[in-house]
Amino acid sequence: MADEPKEPKPPQVPTGDKPASSTPAVSTPPGKPADASAPAAPPKAAAPAPPKPPVVLQTPLDNEFVPRFRAKFGAALLEAMEDRKQAILTVDRARLMEIALHLREEEKFDMLADLTAVDWPKREKRFDVVLNLYSFSKNERLRLKVWAADAEEVPSVVSVWPTANWQEREVFDMFGIAFSGHPNLKRILLPDEWQGYPLRKDYDILQQDTAWVRENLGIESGQ
Amino acid sequence: MGADELVINMGPQHPSTHGVLRVKLKLDGERVIGSECIIGYLHRGVEKIAENRTYQQFAPYVDRMDYVAAVSSGLGYCEAVEKLLVVEAPPRARVIRTILTELQRIASHLLWLGTHALDIGALTPLFYCFREREEILKIFEKYCGARLTTHAFRIGGLQYEAYDTLEKDVERFCKDFESRIVEYETLLTQNRIWIGRTKGVGILTAEDAIAFGVTGPVLRASGVKWDIRKAAPYAAYDQYKFEIPVGTTGDTYDRYLVRMEEMRQSRLICLQAIENIPSGPMMAKVGKVLKPPPGEVYHAIEAPKGEIGYYIVSDGTVMPYRVHIRPPSFINLQAFDRMVRGHLVADVVAIIGTIDIVLGEVDR
Numbered sequence: 001m002a003d004e005p006k007e008p009k010p011p012q013v014p015t016g017d018k019p020a021s022s023t024p025a026v027s028t029p030p031g032k033p034a035d036a037s038a039p040a041a042p043p044k045a046a047a048p049a050p051p052k053p054p055v056v057l058q059t060p061l062d063n064e065f066v067p068r069f070r071a072k073f074g075a076a077l078l079e080a081m082e083d084r085k086q087a088i089l090t091v092d093r094a095r096l097m098e099i100a101l102h103l104r105e106e107e108k109f110d111m112l113a114d115l116t117a118v119d120w121p122k123r124e125k126r127f128d129v130v131l132n133l134y135s136f137s138k139n140e141r142l143r144l145k146v147w148a149a150d151a152e153e154v155p156s157v158v159s160v161w162p163t164a165n166w167q168e169r170e171v172f173d174m175f176g177i178a179f180s181g182h183p184n185l186k187r188i189l190l191p192d193e194w195q196g197y198p199l200r201k202d203y204d205i206l207q208q209d210t211a212w213v214r215e216n217l218g219i220e221s222g223q
Numbered sequence: 224m225g226a227d228e229l230v231i232n233m234g235p236q237h238p239s240t241h242g243v244l245r246v247k248l249k250l251d252g253e254r255v256i257g258s259e260c261i262i263g264y265l266h267r268g269v270e271k272i273a274e275n276r277t278y279q280q281f282a283p284y285v286d287r288m289d290y291v292a293a294v295s296s297g298l299g300y301c302e303a304v305e306k307l308l309v310v311e312a313p314p315r316a317r318v319i320r321t322i323l324t325e326l327q328r329i330a331s332h333l334l335w336l337g338t339h340a341l342d343i344g345a346l347t348p349l350f351y352c353f354r355e356r357e358e359i360l361k362i363f364e365k366y367c368g369a370r371l372t373t374h375a376f377r378i379g380g381l382q383y384e385a386y387d388t389l390e391k392d393v394e395r396f397c398k399d400f401e402s403r404i405v406e407y408e409t410l411l412t413q414n415r416i417w418i419g420r421t422k423g424v425g426i427l428t429a430e431d432a433i434a435f436g437v438t439g440p441v442l443r444a445s446g447v448k449w450d451i452r453k454a455a456p457y458a459a460y461d462q463y464k465f466e467i468p469v470g471t472t473g474d475t476y477d478r479y480l481v482r483m484e485e486m487r488q489s490r491l492i493c494l495q496a497i498e499n500i501p502s503g504p505m506m507a508k509v510g511k512v513l514k515p516p517p518g519e520v521y522h523a524i525e526a527p528k529g530e531i532g533y534y535i536v537s538d539g540t541v542m543p544y545r546v547h548i549r550p551p552s553f554i555n556l557q558a559f560d561r562m563v564r565g566h567l568v569a570d571v572v573a574i575i576g577t578i579d580i581v582l583g584e585v586d587r
Contacts, residue, residue: 057309057518083518084306110433113523114532114549130534132521132549136433136447139454143521163436166557174270189263189586198271205275 058083093146093154100160109133109142112161117171121201125149127177148177156182174199227251235264239342239572242582253567258560265586273546278304278378278513286372289584291334293373294327295526301376302457303522303533307515314501316380317459322393322496323375325489330359331527332482339576343420348410355403358396380506390497397490404486421475425562425574428473435558439529439551444481445473451525463495475577514541528552528579552580
């Protein structure tokens with residue numbers, strides 16, 4: 001993961017050993033689908049009939065914080081945008097730890113309110129890992145994102161914000177994203193022996209680990 | 224593991240774990256030297272369900288997370304989707320939402336107080352608390368027909384128009400409630416046994432509380448004056464005057480005092496709100512089919528137990544692409560291990576009670 005290019009554009013062979021969605025990961029730049037559009041890209045084809053069709057909801061993030069951040073981390077800042085007036089930074093996965101520490105110490109984002117993930121199976125790097133930060137002194141929220149392909153590890157931020165412990169376990173439980181450096185990475189809500197990761201898009205809502213259900217609950221299916 | 228150490232299981236069928244929480248305690252004699260919470264017994268896959276329902280269809284599901292404060296969960300979800308749609312609920316809806324959520328906060332705190340005191344051995348407060356909680360549930364029942372899983376709000380406004388005597392009912396409740404809190408306090412605040420069981424128990428410092436992401440009354444009892452109703456006002460909270468109570472030491476007794484004061488403040492908010500409920504529509508203009516423009520939003524409100532946040536990603540279709548819920552109980556419970564170390568087994572019960580968790584929300 002250290003050799004990751006600055007921007008994850010060049011199509012690389014899917015490294016996943018887990019069966020990802022059968023679509024071969026080709027030339028779709030990570031920015032393409034829905035929310036993660038590059039700052040320059042105009043809003044996507046307007047949805048059929050939203051209440052106010054031409055409103056631009058996603059704009060490049062433009063405040064005094066961004067240049068300061070870019071000066072420090074340069075190419076590690078992949079994208080800075082605003083969606084419905086909420087700031088979103090997408091950063092290089094390899095430098096997440098360093099950036100997390102900087103945000104906590106220098107920018108005073110002392111609370112990690114929430115950590116979760118989103119699965120975009122058609123994308124080359126299918127996962128967004130999303131950190132919602134909050135700063136008590138500035139009364140500001142900031143969303144930090146990193147992209148990860150199937151079977152790629154994301155650095156754990158437990159040492160920066162201890163609250164990430166259970167939240168990363170939940171992401172591991174539901175998406176199968178491993179966090180490197182996590183002190184106790186195991187399933188949290190599902191049974192330890194459960195097979196599969198339910199919140200992946202290729203996990204059907206009716207699908208489940210029938211073998212586990214049969215063995216432990218003594219019934220054919222939980223449905 | 225040393226020769227004197229003992230590992231015991233508490234729960235998942237223990238009455239004082241408030242549901243199906245299982246705690247593995249590592250003991251040295253009577254003293255707790257380590258703990259592990261094992262959760263997930265009530266996991267229903269709410270977030271997966273959300274991806275397979277329309278925005279409106281999912282709304283009732285959030286009531287079933289924190290089922291003793293369903294109105295608050297519902298408010299958070301409705302407001303998050305409204306943000307995603309870029310609409311705002313009309314003023315009338317916002318005020319009525321505020322009244323109902325504050326009543327819900329009182330009801331939730333009453334349930335907490337009754338059961339928490341019961342766990343510690345004070346039986347009487349439970350009956351007092353349920354007497355008043357019943358009044359609140361009756362108001363909910365008159366408003367929307369349900370007492371617990373209310374589904375009181377709709378995306379864009381209110382599910383129902385306020386019934387004729389809503390203001391009068393709320394006013395009567397608030398008038399009575401002032402002396403009721405005094406009754407609870409005479410039972411507990413100066414009670415030597417109560418003080419002995421709660422003072423200095425389960426101390427959480429402000430630094431630890433922030434590091435563990437703890438929010439709500441638990442955070443405030445540790446001395447951090449932070450409340451989303453003030454920090455980022457939603458509904459109609461910017462119109463009302465109220466105080467944010469804070470504690471000093473962050474022990475169980477402080478958390479008790481903070482929640483008692485919060486009930487008083489909620490009562491004051493309700494009284495201010497019923498004085499002037501604006502007339503006008505109760506729904507914003509939203510279509511029957513909701514298709515939020517692509518994008519994402521994180522919206523958090525101050526639920527009785529802390530920050531409940533909704534992170535919703537839309538791909539422009541009728542169903543959310545992803546809904547993530549940040550449940551306050553789940554995050555707050557993580558601080559349990561820090562609070563319980565060094566205390567006696569009997570205190571474990573007090574500490575579980577003082578975090579105020581609902582397992583429906585922890586496990587989702």
